[in-house]
Amino acid sequence: MLKMAKGTPEQHEMAQDALNRWWWPALMMFGPHDNQSSRTTKGMLWKIKRASNDELRQRFIDKTVPQADFLGLKIPDPKLRWNETTGHYDTGEINWEEFNQVIHGDGPCNRERMAHHKNVHAEGAWVREAAAAYAAR
Numbered sequence: 001m002l003k004m005a006k007g008t009p010e011q012h013e014m015a016q017d018a019l020n021r022w023w024w025p026a027l028m029m030f031g032p033h034d035n036q037s038s039r040t041t042k043g044m045l046w047k048i049k050r051a052s053n054d055e056l057r058q059r060f061i062d063k064t065v066p067q068a069d070f071l072g073l074k075i076p077d078p079k080l081r082w083n084e085t086t087g088h089y090d091t092g093e094i095n096w097e098e099f100n101q102v103i104h105g106d107g108p109c110n111r112e113r114m115a116h117h118k119n120v121h122a123e124g125a126w127v128r129e130a131a132a133a134y135a136a137r
Contacts, residue, residue, distance in 0.1 A: 005071035012072070019068065020076045026064075027091070028099045030057040036096075061089050 004015040031053040034040045043049035051059070068075050079092035101107060105114075 001071055005073055015071065016073050019073050023076050024094060024098075026060070027057055027094055028096075030054075030060065032096065032099075058088055061091060065089050 001015055004011045006012070031037055031040075034052045034054045037053055040049065040052050044052060065075055065080065077092045079090065081090050083090045102110070
């Protein structure tokens with residue numbers, strides 16, 4: 001990222017474009033807010049998780065924003081602000097509707113991904129048929 005961000009204007013643009021596309025999905029990957037997660041409480045109680053979704057997301061944000069600043073990249077969140085009181089960055093709201101659409105198979109690349117899997121499955125039919133015929137001998 002350093003080479004891209006500090007490279008040519010075109011390379012810097014590519015780095016910024018990647019950050020623009022992946023910032024919100026990266027925040028979503030930590031899962032829903034703790035008060036909306038059905039698993040966080042039990043995970044913490046059973047010591048499966050050492051930190052909650054919100055804590056992990058906040059750590060990620062607090063570490064990533066200074067890195068983006070160093071690279072000369074702008075986080076695509078107009079509500080991003082340093083909060084002196086909490087000692088953490090405040091952010092805008094995550095679009096959980098988009099998250100839920102992706103989880104339920106209606107993401108931007110889902111049709112392409114599913115078409116690829118169906119194609120690979122169809123192309124591999126001969127292997128399954130050969131294995132079944134060999135097993136039947």
